[in-house]
Amino acid sequence: MKIVVCVNHVPDTATKVKVGADGKTIDPAGVTYVVNPYDEYAIEEALKTKEKFGGEVVVVSLGGDSNKESIRKALAMGADSAVLLKNDSYRDSMSVAKALAEEIKNQGAEIVFFGKQSVDYDNSITGQITAEMLGYNCITVVVELSIEGDKVIAEREIEGGKEVVETKLPVVITAQKGLNEPRYASLKGIMAAKRKTIEEKDAVQSESFVEVVEMKKPVPKQAGKILGSDASAVPELVRLLREEAKVI
Amino acid sequence: MANKVLAILEQRDGNLKKISLEVSKTASDLAGKLNIEAEAVVIGNEIADLVNVGSYGIKKVTHIKNADLGNYSTSAYTELVSNFIDETGADIILFGNTALGKDLAPHVAVKVNAGIGVDCTNLDVSDGEIIATRPVYAGKALVNIKVNSDKKVFTLRPNVFNAGEPSGETAEVEVKNVDSVNLSIKVTETKKSEGKLDVAEASIIVSGGRGMKGPEHFDIVEELADLLGAAVGASRAAVDAGWRPHSEQVGQTGKTVSPNLYIALGISGAIQHLAGMRSSKYIVAVNKDPDAPIFGVADYGITGDVFEVVPAMIEEIKKIKS
Ligand SMILES: Cc1cc2nc3c(=O)[nH]c(=O)nc-3n(C[C@H](O)[C@H](O)[C@H](O)COP(=O)(O)OP(=O)(O)OC[C@H]3O[C@@H](n4cnc5c(N)ncnc54)[C@H](O)[C@@H]3O)c2cc1C
Numbered sequence: 001m002k003i004v005v006c007v008n009h010v011p012d013t014a015t016k017v018k019v020g021a022d023g024k025t026i027d028p029a030g031v032t033y034v035v036n037p038y039d040e041y042a043i044e045e046a047l048k049t050k051e052k053f054g055g056e057v058v059v060v061s062l063g064g065d066s067n068k069e070s071i072r073k074a075l076a077m078g079a080d081s082a083v084l085l086k087n088d089s090y091r092d093s094m095s096v097a098k099a100l101a102e103e104i105k106n107q108g109a110e111i112v113f114f115g116k117q118s119v120d121y122d123n124s125i126t127g128q129i130t131a132e133m134l135g136y137n138c139i140t141v142v143v144e145l146s147i148e149g150d151k152v153i154a155e156r157e158i159e160g161g162k163e164v165v166e167t168k169l170p171v172v173i174t175a176q177k178g179l180n181e182p183r184y185a186s187l188k189g190i191m192a193a194k195r196k197t198i199e200e201k202d203a204v205q206s207e208s209f210v211e212v213v214e215m216k217k218p219v220p221k222q223a224g225k226i227l228g229s230d231a232s233a234v235p236e237l238v239r240l241l242r243e244e245a246k247v248i
Numbered sequence: 249m250a251n252k253v254l255a256i257l258e259q260r261d262g263n264l265k266k267i268s269l270e271v272s273k274t275a276s277d278l279a280g281k282l283n284i285e286a287e288a289v290v291i292g293n294e295i296a297d298l299v300n301v302g303s304y305g306i307k308k309v310t311h312i313k314n315a316d317l318g319n320y321s322t323s324a325y326t327e328l329v330s331n332f333i334d335e336t337g338a339d340i341i342l343f344g345n346t347a348l349g350k351d352l353a354p355h356v357a358v359k360v361n362a363g364i365g366v367d368c369t370n371l372d373v374s375d376g377e378i379i380a381t382r383p384v385y386a387g388k389a390l391v392n393i394k395v396n397s398d399k400k401v402f403t404l405r406p407n408v409f410n411a412g413e414p415s416g417e418t419a420e421v422e423v424k425n426v427d428s429v430n431l432s433i434k435v436t437e438t439k440k441s442e443g444k445l446d447v448a449e450a451s452i453i454v455s456g457g458r459g460m461k462g463p464e465h466f467d468i469v470e471e472l473a474d475l476l477g478a479a480v481g482a483s484r485a486a487v488d489a490g491w492r493p494h495s496e497q498v499g500q501t502g503k504t505v506s507p508n509l510y511i512a513l514g515i516s517g518a519i520q521h522l523a524g525m526r527s528s529k530y531i532v533a534v535n536k537d538p539d540a541p542i543f544g545v546a547d548y549g550i551t552g553d554v555f556e557v558v559p560a561m562i563e564e565i566k567k568i569k570s
């Protein structure tokens with residue numbers, strides 16, 4: 001089975017965000033980039049799928065040269081090969097998806113794993129858009145997956161529970177935490193990754209519909225009131241919640 | 249020039265969800281600012297009280313109906329909503345940023361060739377153009393965006409756009425029966441977490457962290473939540489320790505929530521936790537460490553022991569309720 005996993009390279013979740021000089025993007029100084037956390041679940045599921053059905057796992061990532069760090073990590077976990085779609089300027093998800101879809105078509109993948117969300121722009125849409133462009137079926141926010149023949153059954157998280165969803169290959173799955181436990185790369189894996197190829201191509205260009213006009217920091221909250229250091233402060237707390245905040 | 253605003257409503261088990269009222273009101277307000285019409289559409293089987301969206305500024309709502317549409321289906325809903333957009337000529341399309349909306353909106357955007365701005369917390373009109381505001385980097389920054397395509401899709405963060413008081417007006421409901429639907433992706437079963445309110449939909453959340461010391465102590469968190477009609481949330485430390493299910497995790501890799509009241513018990517307030525809850529309207533923190541970062545975002549704080557303070561909160565709230 002030909003399996004593709006799309007991996008994004010994003011600022012670490014502990015990043016303290018500063019607005020950059022252009023007023024539209026973050027200041028990259030001092031920012032550490034990592035594999036997008038949800039994409040680790042996508043990589044793990046791709047590897048498990050290969051272990052079950054045989055085949056090949058290809059990593060696809062769109063971005064600059066530094067994306068190779070995240071690609072190497074996926075290769076060290078066990079992916080077979082990788083494609084870097086080179087792109088240095090801002091693109092919206094529609095335009096990113098177009099380039100990813102083109103490469104997935106080239107690869108002839110039957111199953112494609114995405115993370116449910118990138119922790120930079122928190123869009124949660126690239127997998128769905130790519131699937132729609134390819135005419136693949138799509139199940140998002142998946143926490144359990146089983147494949148039998150061309151039948152795909154997944155559980156996805158919704159408010160207050162889960163939905164069991166049924167469809168057929170070819171399919172795009174977006175991975176949620178809980179789907180699996182991502183493996184650590186072994187020393188052997190890390191050594192092997194150095195010999196695996198990362199094919200570089202220019203990303204197919206298309207128009208971005210979404211334009212960032214301005215980036216700003218949220219207005220910081222006013223320092224709150226400390227009401228006390230033990231249970232004797234509780235009556236005052238409850239009074240404030242009723243009379244001042246009017247929330248209970 | 250924009251043509252028409254379309255509100256995509258959402259039902260579950262035949263009842264409109266609260267987000268549908270927020271989307272209705274936002275669509276009609278936006279249409280007002282642009283001097284154009286707004287209407288609404290909802291997909292489902294039997295749906296109760298649709299006329300009520302009239303109370304939130306919607307004059308006409310179309311109900312696309314089929315016995316197989318009670319449950320969500322990505323394929324069927326994508327086709328039906330996209331066709332409806334073409335039929336009505338709507339060019340500004342609003343969804344809720346819910347499990348359903350997040351799944352559906354991007355598919356529809358591709359089908360109708362629209363750009364998409366998600367998780368908006370404000371929509372403004374300036375010189376006839378829509379400027380959407382949305383949090384990025386888990387709320388550590390905000391961006392103002394423009395969508396430069398003829399058709400535009402926006403999804404709205406739940407519990408942020410105020411639906412306001414109902415005006416009492418009623419909407420015209422048109423039922424469109426459809427014969428067959430494309431179920432190439434279909435929901436075969438919905439598993440509800442037993443009688444529990446989800447953090448993503450609750451207007452009050454009581455969350456516990458590592459300071460609760462163990463799963464057995466969450467009984468007081470649950471009791472307080474029950475008294476307040478609140479959902480139980482948790483920090484990642486509590487989830488990773490196996491004390492609470494992942495569906496309750498609040499934060500950058502959990503759920504993003506904006507309730508009216510968020511009560512953090514024994515939670516330090518790590519940057520990834522704050523990312524998921526800092527837009528709550530009121531925040532209460534109970535933590536014995538006065539330097540815990542959670543106090544930096546809390547409106548009201550008690551620097552004490554949760555095992556003393558929480559039982560006292562339960563008693564006090566019982567008192568005012570009786
Ligand atoms: C990639 C990544 C993603 C992450 N995503 C998330 C996320 O989505 N959500 C999330 O929450 N975290 C997330 N984290 C983890 C985050 O960094 C913190 O580790 C976590 O939030 C800490 O949880 P906590 O506050 O419960 O525990 P701690 O930080 O250990 O805090 C416990 C607090 O309880 C207080 N306390 C102890 N005993 C008592 C008592 N008896 N009475 C009162 N107070 C007491 C202590 O003073 C302390 O402040 C993420 C981390 C990473 C690296």
Ligand SMILES: Nc1ncnc2c1ncn2[C@@H]1O[C@H](COP(=O)(O)O)[C@@H](O)[C@H]1O
Pocket residue numbers: 006007008009036038039042060061062063093096113114115116117118119121122123124125126127
């Ligand atoms: N530049 C990219 N390269 C590869 N995959 C990406 C890229 N951007 C997004 N993705 C994938 O799309 C998923 C959802 O991203 P988003 O829609 O940006 O939240 C991510 O978890 C990745 O799997």
